[in-house]
Amino acid sequence: MELKRKKFQGVLNILSFNRHFYIYGLLALTLITTLFLYFNWPLLILKIIMLAFLYGLLMPLIISAYVYDYSGYYNFNWLKKYNLKDSKNQLILNINAGFDETSFSIKEKFPLSKLQVYDFYNSNNHTEPAIVRARKVTNQYPNTKQISTTKIPLKDNCVDVIFLLSAAHEIRSNLEKIQFLKECDRVCKTNGKIIIVEHLRDIPNFFAFSIGFTHFFSKKTWINVIKKAGFNTILEHKFTPFMSVFSFNN
Structure with missing residues (x-):
């Protein structure tokens, strides 16, 4: 679908x-x-x-x-540079904060792969009014499972790709971000890849969203939490001047 x-x-x-x-x-x-x-x-x-x-x-x-x-964000042509494969033996995770506009498109892009969707929304910690409203109208992918940012219910070294698309900034605590990325690291295969897409707290997004750009985090913050989670090879490229794609693996 x-x-x-x-x-x-x-x-x-x-x-x-x-x-x-x-x-x-x-x-x-x-x-x-x-x-x-x-x-x-x-x-x-x-x-x-x-x-x-x-x-x-x-x-x-x-x-x-x-x-x-x-910009073509939802057709996922920007993924071509990562050379991601589609295979019946591949497991892909798409993890969101309760608003999901990408899972059906990811499945269409990788029809052979198994796609599991997780929602880490926690009403006590993730309190932004926008995400609360978004959850009420989201089109939930079949078999989407609720998780916490401290536990992904999978065994070690079993995931090929994890997508965090405009979702991870809803984790407001840097410590929680680090804990969550460590959990992503645990379930990823040795050559598995994690892809985060985010607006940044930078000059282009200030001119775009004025004071609203404070809802996002700086490039420095993302690099720091990713490194503290145990990743050393981190690549970033811009998807439009207003969004960054971070890719890294363990």
């Missing part, structure tokens, strides 16, 4: 999952405009404030349309 994405689905997801941000932003802009008009303050300052608000509200939608609707 393949789930066809709707036109501008990435933008619609951002609006739906982060609607509190847009509601508060529009309310604040309305209040500021009312105060300026009531007190007859300089219109130039009002125009600057309005432009700043509109930039903060609209730019995330524009970038999301580019990244999630027009």
Whole structure:
């Protein structure tokens, strides 16, 4: 089964999952405009404030349309450089935080391989409103299993590829990230590969998401937690200026 994405689905997801941000932003802009008009303050300052608000509200939608609707992120052609094989003896894990838009596409890309999907969402630790809303509308892949970040219910050295696609940043604690990646290392085969895709807390994402870029983590943070989890060979390439793909193996 393949789930066809709707036109501008990435933008619609951002609006739906982060609607509190847009509601508060529009309310604040309305209040500021009312105060300026009531007190007859300089219109130039009002125009600057309005432009700043509109930039903060609209730019995330524009970038999301580019990244999630027009860049080819969901057709997985960007995986070609990793030379991943498809085999009936191969086990692939796709691990998410409760919102899954990729598993059906991964299965279509690797039809012979066995795909197991895990969801590490923990309502006590992963409390962002956006992910809570996203979980309510996700299309769950068959036999998706709930896990904790401290335990993947598989034996040692049995997994060929682990995907963590725009999910690992929901683990807010660096210590928890390290523990989770160590568990990923345990279940991976000697030449198994882990692939993480993430927005970063960097300049491009600041211009894209303004203060919202603090929801992500810096490249330095990711490199540090990956190394502390026991991995030394870490490759990064940019998928669009706004997303990084980290690949590493044990």
